[in-house]
Amino acid sequence: MLELYHHGSSACAAKVRFALAEKRLPWIGHYVDILAGEQFQPGFLAINPKAVVPVLVHDGEIIRESTVICEYLEEAFREHPIYPSSPLERARVRIWTKAVDEELHPACSAITYVVSHRHTIVRSGVRSFEQFLSNGAGEGTAARALKWQYIEHGLAAPGVAEKIRLYEAYLRKMQDTLARQEWLAGRDFSMADIAMSPYVNRLAALAMEGLWTGGRLPAVARWFERIRERPSFSSAFLEWMPKPLAEEMRANGECSWPDIKSLLGV
Numbered sequence: 001m002l003e004l005y006h007h008g009s010s011a012c013a014a015k016v017r018f019a020l021a022e023k024r025l026p027w028i029g030h031y032v033d034i035l036a037g038e039q040f041q042p043g044f045l046a047i048n049p050k051a052v053v054p055v056l057v058h059d060g061e062i063i064r065e066s067t068v069i070c071e072y073l074e075e076a077f078r079e080h081p082i083y084p085s086s087p088l089e090r091a092r093v094r095i096w097t098k099a100v101d102e103e104l105h106p107a108c109s110a111i112t113y114v115v116s117h118r119h120t121i122v123r124s125g126v127r128s129f130e131q132f133l134s135n136g137a138g139e140g141t142a143a144r145a146l147k148w149q150y151i152e153h154g155l156a157a158p159g160v161a162e163k164i165r166l167y168e169a170y171l172r173k174m175q176d177t178l179a180r181q182e183w184l185a186g187r188d189f190s191m192a193d194i195a196m197s198p199y200v201n202r203l204a205a206l207a208m209e210g211l212w213t214g215g216r217l218p219a220v221a222r223w224f225e226r227i228r229e230r231p232s233f234s235s236a237f238l239e240w241m242p243k244p245l246a247e248e249m250r251a252n253g254e255c256s257w258p259d260i261k262s263l264l265g266v
């Protein structure tokens with residue numbers, strides 16, 4: 001039995017749900033509300049001391065880290081492969097997944113917090129770092145200190161502008177690649193597309209589609225249309241996103257859009 005601990009707005013969790021859907025694997029979900037602090041409950045910390053989702057449990061064995069989880073699924077279940085067979089294309093997949101883990105995910109966390117989650121967290125009554133930490137930090141005090149900077153200073157928080165520019169640079173890298181080939185690793189849809197989709201979808205959820213629409217990055221626009229048309233898209237991305245959170249993220253994104261545009265000069 002496959003069990004997934006996940007959350008609706010988590011990009012890493014969406015990546016694993018997308019992989020599960022593409023591999024047509026049935027799973028049972030345990031929803032962890034990371035905006036309400038459920039990741040700090042002892043039961044969850046016991047399966048992930050870092051207090052982050054996603055976590056996969058397969059027949060009682062715990063697997064953490066979204067990219068590792070997807071690799072595990074591919075190796076444990078050979079049907080409906082999401083990794084290409086050629087070494088060159090497999091290397092291309094890993095370049096994208098490494099970029100996501102090392103650079104894009106931290107950039108996504110920055111933009112999501114400064115544009116939207118900071119308002120949700122402040123509205124819930126949090127006023128100080130001590131209070132923000134009062135639920136616990138798992139093993140992630142440093143990461144949580146960074147998030148507190150995003151909550152307190154928004155777009156003016158140290159390093160945020162660079163992270164948002166880096167995010168946009170990845171859209172342009174995608175454009176360069178997708179202008180030459182249909183999918184990110186080559187001719188076929190693969191784990192590279194699964195890994196990048198949540199990050200393009202996040203910008204769409206924040207009403208920032210203008211970064212690639214209107215003829216700006218046409219190959220990215222066409223690619224994202226094809227991603228959205230896949231039968232797996234709805235179960236991976238839409239069904240788990242609570243409607244009030246989706247509406248809040250979109251409204252907050254619309255408010256921040258002029259600042260983001262001026263930061264990026266688009």
Ligand SMILES: N[C@@H](CCC(=O)N[C@@H](CS)C(=O)NCC(=O)O)C(=O)O
Nearest residue numbers: 010011012034052053054065066067
């Ligand atoms: N490298 C980890 C990152 C996991 C991660 O950052 N998860 C976020 C959601 S996308 C989370 O659970 N955040 C909870 C928190 O920061 O309190 C992975 O790929 O699984």
